[in-house]
Amino acid sequence: MPESVLLPGHDVPLGRYTTVRRLLPQRPRRMVGAWCFVDHFGPDDVRGRPGMRVPPHPHTGLQTVTWLAEGEILHRDSLGNTQPIVPGQLNLMTAAHGIAHSEQSPPDHPPEMHGLQLWVALPEDARHGEARFEHHAALPVLRDGNVTVTVVVGEVGAARSPARAHTPLLGAEVLFGGPGRHRLPVDPAFETAVLAMSGTAEVAGAALSPGSLLYLGQGRADVPLETTGPARLFVLGGTPFEEPLVMWWNFVGRTHEEIAAARDDWARGARFGVVPGGQEPLPAPEMPTVRLKARDRHGHRLP
Numbered sequence: 514m515p516e517s518v519l520l521p522g523h524d525v526p527l528g529r530y531t532t533v534r535r536l537l538p539q540r541p542r543r544m545v546g547a548w549c550f551v552d553h554f555g556p557d558d559v560r561g562r563p564g565m566r567v568p569p570h571p572h573t574g575l576q577t578v579t580w581l582a583e584g585e586i587l588h589r590d591s592l593g594n595t596q597p598i599v600p601g602q603l604n605l606m607t608a609a610h611g612i613a614h615s616e617q618s619p620p621d622h623p624p625e626m627h628g629l630q631l632w633v634a635l636p637e638d639a640r641h642g643e644a645r646f647e648h649h650a651a652l653p654v655l656r657d658g659n660v661t662v663t664v665v666v667g668e669v670g671a672a673r674s675p676a677r678a679h680t681p682l683l684g685a686e687v688l689f690g691g692p693g694r695h696r697l698p699v700d701p702a703f704e705t706a707v708l709a710m711s712g713t714a715e716v717a718g719a720a721l722s723p724g725s726l727l728y729l730g731q732g733r734a735d736v737p738l739e740t741t742g743p744a745r746l747f748v749l750g751g752t753p754f755e756e757p758l759v760m761w762w763n764f765v766g767r768t769h770e771e772i773a774a775a776r777d778d779w780a781r782g783a784r785f786g787v788v789p790g791g792q793e794p795l796p797a798p799e800m801p802t803v804r805l806k807a808r809d810r811h812g813h814r815l816p
Contacts, residue, residue, distance in 0.1 A: 516730065517716075517717060517719050517727055517728060517729050517730070518541055518542060518727070518728040519719065519721075519725060519726075519727050519728075520536060520537075520539050520541060520542055520725065520726045520727070520728060521724070521725050522534030522535055522536045522553060522724045522725060522726070523535055525552070527552070527554070527565075527567065531554055531557070531564075531565050531566070531567075531626075532554070533552040533553060533554040533630070534552065534553045534554070534724045535551070535552055536551040536552070536553060536708055536724075536725075536726040537549065537550055537551040537726070538550065538760065538812070540812060541728075541812075542706075542728045542812075543808065543810060543811065543812040544634070544704075544753075544754055544810045545704050545705070545706040545728065545749045545750065545751065546680065546681070546682055546683075546703060546704050546749070546750055546751015546752055546753065546754060547633045547634045547635075547636075547679075547680045547682060547751050547754045548631060548632070548633055548634075548682075548684075548706075548749045548751060549575070549632050549633065549634040549754075549758065549760065549765065550575075550630075550631060550632035550760075551629065551630075551631050551632075551708065551726065551749070552629065552630045552631070553628075553629055553708065553710060553724060554626065554627065554628060554629075554630070555582075555583065555584070555625065555626045555627030555628060556582070556583060556625050556626070556627035556711065557625065557626045557627065558624065558625060559584070559618065559622060559623075559624065559625065559626050560624045563617075563618065564584070564617070564618025564622050564626055565584075565586055565616055565617055565618045565626060566617050566618070567615060567616040567617065567795075568615055568792045568793060568794060568795045569589075569591075569613050569614065569615045569787075569788035569790075569792055569793075569794040569795060570613060570614070570615070570763055570794065570795040571611060571612070571613045571763055571764070571775065571778075571779045571784075571785040572606070572608035572611070572612055572613070572614070572763050572764065573608050573609070573610060573611050573640075573763075573764045573765065573766065573771075573775045574608060574609075574634065574635055574640045574764060574765035574766050575608050575632045575633060575634055575635055575765045576605060576606065576607045576608065576632065576633040576635065576679075577604075577605070577606045577608070577614075577630065577631070577632060578603070578604075578605055578629070578630070578631040578632070578633065578665070578666065578676075578684065579598055579603070579604040579605075579616070579628065579629075579630055580603065580628055580629045580631070580665060580684075580686070580747070581598060581599060581600045581602075581626075581627070581628035581629075582600055582627040582628055582710055582711070582745055583600060583623065583625040583626060583627040583628070584599075584600075584618065584622060584623050584625055584626035584627060584628065585597055585598065585599050585618065585619060585622050585623055586598050586604075586616050586617065586618060586626075586628075587616070587617055587618070587619050588604050588606070588614060588615075588616055588646075589614060589615050589788050589789055589790050590606065590612055590613065590614035590615075590644075590646055590788060591612055591613040591614070591644075591785055591786025591787055591788050592612065592644060592645075592646055592786070593789070594646045594648075595789070596646070596648045597619065598648070601651075601652070601663065602648065602649060602650050602651075602652075603647075603648070603649040603652060603665055603666075603674075603676060604646075604647075604648055605646070605647040605648075605649070605666075605676050605677070606644075606645070606646050606647075607635070607639075607642075607644060607645040607646070607647075607677070608635075608644055609635065609639065609640060609641065609642045609643055609644050609645070610640070610641055610642065610643070610644065610784070611644065611775070611778070611784045611785045611786075612644035612646075612785060612786070613779075613785040613786055613787070613788050613794070614788060615788050615790060615792055617792075627710070627711075629708075629710070629747060631684070631749075632765070633666075633678070633679075633680075633682065634754055634756075634758055634765050635679055635765070636679055636680055636754075636756060637756060638679075639679040640765075645677075647676060647677065649674070649675055649676060652664060652665060652674055652675070653669075653672035653673065653674060654672075655669060655670070655672055657695055658693060659689065659690035659691050659693050660687065660688065660689055660690070660693050660695045661687075661688045661690070662685055662686070662687050662688075662695075662697065663685065663686045663688070664685050665684040665685055665686060666678055666682050666683065666684035666685075667681070667682045667683035667684060667685075667750070667751075668683070669683070669685055669697065669698060670698055680751060680752060680754065681700070681702070681703070681751055681752045682750070682751040683699065683700070683703060683705075683748065683749065683750035683751060684747070684748070684749055684750075685697065685747070685748045686745065686746070686747050686748075687738060687745075687746040687747070687748060688744075688745050688746075689712065689714075689738075689740045689742075689743055689744040689745075689746075690743060691740075691742060691743055692740060692741050692742055693739070693740055694737070694738065694739045695737075695738045695739075696735040696736070696737050696738070697735055697736045697738060697748055698734065698735045699733055699734065699735060699736055699748070699750050700750065700752075701731065701732050701733060701734050702731065702752055703731065703750035703751055703752060704728075704729075704730060704731050704750060704751060704752075704753055705728075705729045705730070705731075705733055705736060705748065705749070705750040706726055706727060706728045706729060706748070706749045706750070707721060707726070707727050707729065707736060707738070707746055707747070707748050707749075708721075708725065708726040708727070708746065708747050708749070709721045709722055709723045709724070709725060709744065709745070709746055710723060710745040710746065710747060711723055711743075711744060711745045712740060712742060712743050712744025712745060712746075713740065713741070713742075713744060714738055714739065714740045714744050714746055715738075715739045715740070716729075716736065716737070716738055716739075716746075717729055717733075717736060717737055718737075721746075731753070736748060753810055754810050755809075755810065757807035757808060757809055757815050758807060758808060759771070759772055759805050759806070759807050759808070760808075761776075761800075761801075761805055762776070762797070762798060764776070767807060768805075768807065769804050769805040769806075772800075772805055773800055776797050776800060779794075779797045780796075780797045
């Protein structure tokens with residue numbers, strides 16, 4: 514079996530009111546399949562507080578995946594979509610050539626907020642197309658005793674998510690109602706990783722605690738999971754993404770020039786459209802003084 518690598522998250526402020534634990538990218542592991550960015554937020558007590566307040570901001574070259582364990586978030590985008598999301602539902606936004614969106618807790622939001630925000634890098638044949646937004650109110654669910662598996666992206670056995678993916682991909686929540694064991698089938702061609710949202714687990718013989726991600730590599734036909742109590746895990750997988758990437762701010766591209774053009778378009782109000790709702794858009798940061806270099810999936814800089 515491939516050797517596993519445990520990746521602890523680090524805290525990153527997201528706006529004025531939310532701090533997230535960033536699990537990808539990290540220096541030891543930048544991607545899992547096409548998954549190139551993973552933020553885990555909460556569980557946070559947001560009673561009497563604004564909750565999430567992320568103003569309008571742009572994206573290119575990626576898909577955003579929003580998954581909640583607790584709370585409610587209202588998505589607005591420059592295509593005109595206004596869509597709340599609650600636990601068990603999926604918001605999937607395909608940025609492609611360019612889109613802008615905002616995410617915020619509604620005024621009468623639930624008392625807790627807990628979830629994941631993930632990015633998927635788009636391959637060359639999909640990243641220049643038209644932007645899209647999908648909301649899936651119901652997803653396939655598998656049950657094994659006190660274990661519930663929700664197929665968010667991709668497939669587990671015969672259960673397939675309706676979410677559109679552009680590379681072979683897996684995203685699945687595994688919820689343990691109490692102590693238990695489960696073997697989640699995965700494609701041996703996939704890279705696989707597991708993160709703990711709550712509770713502790715033993716994953717392929719390694720201990721996993723909340724806010725950490727365990728990278729398991731390729732070559733596994735299943736992932737053995739075991740808990741001594743309630744736990745919420747999220748499994749990521751996909752075929753290795755071989756195209757080089759430049760990631761900066763909210764953009765995923767291939768060259769410094771692409772990123773600079775996207776940044777300039779946002780700064781001058783072009784390409785990305787307008788997000789309704791009256792919020793002031795997030796200003797674009799200044800470009801780095803050094804040239805952005807493309808990296809491969811291992812994090813190695815390319816010429």
